[in-house]
Amino acid sequence: MKKVTNKAAFVVLTSLLALPLTAGLSAAADKLVVQDGSANNVFTVDDAGNINNAGKLGVGSLQPATSQITIVDETGSLSRGLGAYQATSDTMAGVVDFRKMRGAYTDTPTAANAVNTGDYVGAFHAWGVDPTGVWRRGATINYYVDAPPTNGGVPIALLFSTGTNDNGLANPKVPRMIIGSDGTVTVKDLVGTGNAYVCVDSNGVLSRSTSPCL
Numbered sequence: 283m284k285k286v287t288n289k290a291a292f293v294v295l296t297s298l299l300a301l302p303l304t305a306g307l308s309a310a311a312d313k314l315v316v317q318d319g320s321a322n323n324v325f326t327v328d329d330a331g332n333i334n335n336a337g338k339l340g341v342g343s344l345q346p347a348t349s350q351i352t353i354v355d356e357t358g359s360l361s362r363g364l365g366a367y368q369a370t371s372d373t374m375a376g377v378v379d380f381r382k383m384r385g386a387y388t389d390t391p392t393a394a395n396a397v398n399t400g401d402y403v404g405a406f407h408a409w410g411v412d413p414t415g416v417w418r419r420g421a422t423i424n425y426y427v428d429a430p431p432t433n434g435g436v437p438i439a440l441l442f443s444t445g446t447n448d449n450g451l452a453n454p455k456v457p458r459m460i461i462g463s464d465g466t467v468t469v470k471d472l473v474g475t476g477n478a479y480v481c482v483d484s485n486g487v488l489s490r491s492t493s494p495c496l
Contacts, residue, residue: 312326312327312328312334313327313328313329314326314327315327366378380403380404380405380425381403381404382397382401382402382403382404383395383396383397384396384397384398384401396431397427397431397436398427398431399427399428399429399430399431400426400427400428401426401427402424402425402426403425403426403427403436403438404424404425405422405423405424405425406422406423407419407421407422408420408421408422419455420444420445420446420455421442421443421444421445421455422441422442422443422455423440423441423442423443424440424441424443425438425439425440425441426438426439426441427439428462428463429463429464437463437464438463439460439461439462439463440460440461441457441459441460442457442458442459442460443455443456443457443458444456444458457470458470464484465483465484466481466482466483466484467481467482468480468481469481479491479492
């Protein structure tokens, strides 16, 4: 009987990752093991399909950054970067999902520790290299818990921050607009007006104040 193996899948994976690749055969062993040039495991895939990342993974990069997964694209087309696609006959869209729990990670939410007021749940950070060759974070969009969580939900606010510097010097990155979980909108630190706030409350009433919006 002729033995048939799917070599194409292994060829594609090794071409993309440029790393040695082995596959576990026993039921208890990892089913996929990716190693570096010194035979150290970079990540493994177990029976349940969980990826256990022991280091950093670079896609299109030989030197992954401080993040666990680094994606580098050197093309100028619109079809670049990270995509979240949805192809269904309904109104659903592609999703980027941020989730936060306190304490050790668990797949069982009932065993997780609840978040607290002030906890950040997710964030988008925008960076650029300055003329001295240093990465600078110039803008962020953050999601944070702005009121005590209850059994019925977790109040989360949306925070937009911008600035010309991110290392504590002049003109640091500062909060510019906050959309509270109750619908209150705060626009603050307006250029030329000092510590001024423009507030839109949950009833749609617009006001201006030198104090934070309530």
